[in-house]
Amino acid sequence: MKIMGRMLLIGALLTVLTSGSLAQTQERGVTATEVVIGTSQPLSGPAAFWGVPVTGGMDAWIKFINDQGGIHGRKIRLVARDDSYLPPRAVANVRELVDRERVFAIVGLLGSANSFAVRDYLVENQVIWVNPLADANMWAGFKQKKHLFVTFPSYLDEGRILADYAAKSMGVKTMAVFYQNDLYGQKGFLGVKRGAAQAKAKVVASVSYEVTDTDVSGHALKLREANPDAVILYATPRHGALIVREMAKIGFRPKILSSFTLTDPAMFTLAGDAWNDIILTAYFPLPGWGDARVEETLATISRITPALAQNPFNALAGVSFLEPFLEGMRRAGPNLTRESFVTAMESIRNWDGMVVRSISFGPDRHQGLNRIAIVKAENKQFKKLTDWISYPIGF
Amino acid sequence: MALLGQYLVGGLATGSLYALVALGIVLLYRSSRVLNFAHGDLATFATFVAFTLLTTFRLPFTMATAGSLAVAAVAGAAFYLLILRPTRDATLLGIIVITLGLALVVNGAVVQIWGTETKVFPFPLSDTKVYHLGGVVISQVSIGSFLAGLVLMGLLYLLVQRTRIGLAMRAVSQNLVAAQALGIPAKKIFALTWGLATALGACAGILLAPVTFLDPFMMVDPFLKGFAAAVLGGIDSMPGAVLGGLVLGVAESLFGGYVSVKFKTTMAFLIIIGVLIVRPEGMLGREYKRRV
Numbered sequence: 001m002k003i004m005g006r007m008l009l010i011g012a013l014l015t016v017l018t019s020g021s022l023a024q025t026q027e028r029g030v031t032a033t034e035v036v037i038g039t040s041q042p043l044s045g046p047a048a049f050w051g052v053p054v055t056g057g058m059d060a061w062i063k064f065i066n067d068q069g070g071i072h073g074r075k076i077r078l079v080a081r082d083d084s085y086l087p088p089r090a091v092a093n094v095r096e097l098v099d100r101e102r103v104f105a106i107v108g109l110l111g112s113a114n115s116f117a118v119r120d121y122l123v124e125n126q127v128i129w130v131n132p133l134a135d136a137n138m139w140a141g142f143k144q145k146k147h148l149f150v151t152f153p154s155y156l157d158e159g160r161i162l163a164d165y166a167a168k169s170m171g172v173k174t175m176a177v178f179y180q181n182d183l184y185g186q187k188g189f190l191g192v193k194r195g196a197a198q199a200k201a202k203v204v205a206s207v208s209y210e211v212t213d214t215d216v217s218g219h220a221l222k223l224r225e226a227n228p229d230a231v232i233l234y235a236t237p238r239h240g241a242l243i244v245r246e247m248a249k250i251g252f253r254p255k256i257l258s259s260f261t262l263t264d265p266a267m268f269t270l271a272g273d274a275w276n277d278i279i280l281t282a283y284f285p286l287p288g289w290g291d292a293r294v295e296e297t298l299a300t301i302s303r304i305t306p307a308l309a310q311n312p313f314n315a316l317a318g319v320s321f322l323e324p325f326l327e328g329m330r331r332a333g334p335n336l337t338r339e340s341f342v343t344a345m346e347s348i349r350n351w352d353g354m355v356v357r358s359i360s361f362g363p364d365r366h367q368g369l370n371r372i373a374i375v376k377a378e379n380k381q382f383k384k385l386t387d388w389i390s391y392p393i394g395f
Numbered sequence: 396m397a398l399l400g401q402y403l404v405g406g407l408a409t410g411s412l413y414a415l416v417a418l419g420i421v422l423l424y425r426s427s428r429v430l431n432f433a434h435g436d437l438a439t440f441a442t443f444v445a446f447t448l449l450t451t452f453r454l455p456f457t458m459a460t461a462g463s464l465a466v467a468a469v470a471g472a473a474f475y476l477l478i479l480r481p482t483r484d485a486t487l488l489g490i491i492v493i494t495l496g497l498a499l500v501v502n503g504a505v506v507q508i509w510g511t512e513t514k515v516f517p518f519p520l521s522d523t524k525v526y527h528l529g530g531v532v533i534s535q536v537s538i539g540s541f542l543a544g545l546v547l548m549g550l551l552y553l554l555v556q557r558t559r560i561g562l563a564m565r566a567v568s569q570n571l572v573a574a575q576a577l578g579i580p581a582k583k584i585f586a587l588t589w590g591l592a593t594a595l596g597a598c599a600g601i602l603l604a605p606v607t608f609l610d611p612f613m614m615v616d617p618f619l620k621g622f623a624a625a626v627l628g629g630i631d632s633m634p635g636a637v638l639g640g641l642v643l644g645v646a647e648s649l650f651g652g653y654v655s656v657k658f659k660t661t662m663a664f665l666i667i668i669g670v671l672i673v674r675p676e677g678m679l680g681r682e683y684k685r686r687v
Binding site: 043044045046048049051052053181207208209210212213214215217218219221222225237238241242245248249250251266269270272274307310311 | 398401402405409502506510511512513515522523525532534603606607608610611612613615616617647648651652656657659660
């Protein structure tokens with residue numbers, strides 16, 4: 001009896017010990033039935049126009065995937081935190097997501113300044129980070145990118161391509177930049193300067209605004225004073241709409257170009273007719289181009305969350321940021337760990353998702369997307385003007 | 396010359412809105428010494444109410460505005476009666492913190508009810524229809540909001556200086572105990588002041604929304620500027636609030652135009668620091684003396 005008791009005790013101890021060691025080898029945020037991912041987004045504040053539909057698109061697409069049984073039997077749970085577009089709050093959110101919520105990966109995270117602020121923390125803690133929605137050029141020359149995968153376009157290259165297009169295809173000789181005074185606007189501005197220099201055009205003025213500014217009438221006057229042929233915008237939707245209206249108001253009607261961040265039909269609601277004929281870019285096939293999978297995705301997410309139909313581009317962009325992560329999960333198979341995920345992501349070549357296309361990663365390549373197309377705003381639609389324009393892979 | 400005129404016009408148009416915000420802040424401060432940090436958010440709330448009345452209920456603009464102002468006034472008075480009155484023994488700092496809390500609550504409610512996306516506020520005057528006066532461009536809505544601002548300030552002046560209610564408001568602010576001893580119903584007067592100040596904020600919100608779009612955070616910057624204008628003009632002086640608003644609007648516009656558009660916002664706060672060092676009571680404020 002005594003021996004039996006001891007054996008039971010030892011058996012129980014062994015069970016506890018082995019289960020304990022099992023728990024240790026198990027990946028953070030991954031169980032047999034669930035994967036937890038986190039994101040920090042501007043769900044309030046000046047960039048909520050982006051953050052709300054982007055997060056909504058991600059959320060709706062996750063519901064769709066989960067309804068089909070998830071991936072390898074695991075449902076995905078998204079923990080989204082609001083940072084109001086403020087870098088310090090993004091840092092606090094990401095710490096909470098990693099330390100307390102124990103997320104497997106950070107997906108998305110909107111804002112160049114915000115991404116820059118959380119970069120060191122995520123790298124030090126070796127957190128999988130798919131798609132910082134931030135200037136991709138920020139990672140060029142960055143060594144510790146093992147857990148980082150990016151399919152977000154580079155503002156620097158986009159600015160260069162926009163300036164080049166303005167000079168060569170629109171006959172623009174002088175241009176001005178209206179930009180947000182942070183990493184987003186500054187990188188775009190730098191790109192425009194480089195593109196203009198290459199195309200022998202001149203940047204005659206640069207006018208920056210702060211995210212909190214509500215009045216841009218003075219900015220519009222500054223732009224008019226310089227009298228450029230074209231004005232290029234690196235702004236939030238609200239500031240973009242405001243400056244276009246202010247310029248129209250004072251009778252200043254240059255050609256206007258803008259980053260893909262404002263390629264959303266909702267801009268017509270804010271800026272009215274003034275948004276017609278603006279030249280922008282796109283990095284995935286937009287609704288209205290006759291791409292069946294994009295239309296299908298939009299229909300799916302709009303069915304799940306009807307409000308997303310109001311901001312189709314931003315909602316689809318939300319899906320596009322998430323898709324590469326899901327593909328990594330699929331490829332990693334049932335045994336999902338950070339290692340297996342990284343290996344799986346690095347095996348992606350010329351992969352087409354529902355929204356993003358032509359994505360390639362590799363052991364030496366973590367910038368998955370390197371092309372954009374020029375589009376023109378016309379009656380709540382965006383007409384494709386050029387084929388996809390590639391830019392050099394930076395990292 | 397036309398450019399200078401344009402900067403002045405732009406400055407006066409924004410300045411008149413700052414002045415309206417500042418007036419609401421000053422009105423409350425004068426009567427109760429409370430700095431109401433929820434002023435901007437209450438104004439945003441009222442503007443959204445107007446938006447719903449205009450778009451969902453399809454009321455004419457005047458009725459929607461009246462409805463929104465009524466809601467604002469009731470909200471302001473209710474805040475005083477239900478929250479501030481029961482906690483009136485709290486320290487001044489405590490009360491200010493309560494208003495900060497209210498700001499968060501109201502903002503959260505606005506986000507919950509109306510969402511965060513930017514909306515276009517339907518307004519009878521056009522922001523893109525403009526008039527040319529000797530090279531200076533003025534939009535219909537700028538003229539309208541400037542005039543509306545002046546009218547509101549005039550009405551407020553008449554109310555405070557020429558009516559018995561105004562007299563009671565001034566009495567309560569000067570000496571509460573004496574006023575109560577003379578039979579002035581202080582509770583009602585305070586509630587009225589809160590309602591009035593909140594309705595003023597709502598006016599500012601409704602005049603601002605067609606220019607800057609409508610979203611739950613639209614009053615953040617105008618509130619800060621209105622606050623700055625109040626300090627600049629003298630936080631206990633109503634003419635000071637108006638002057639402070641206009642001076643701040645013009646100074647900002649000129650600074651943005653001729654010095655640096657980048658540091659335009661910073662300049663507003665530099666002005667305040669300067670004022671607090673040189674003349675702490677503000678341009679038209681009474682000299683600050685503490686009775687021993």
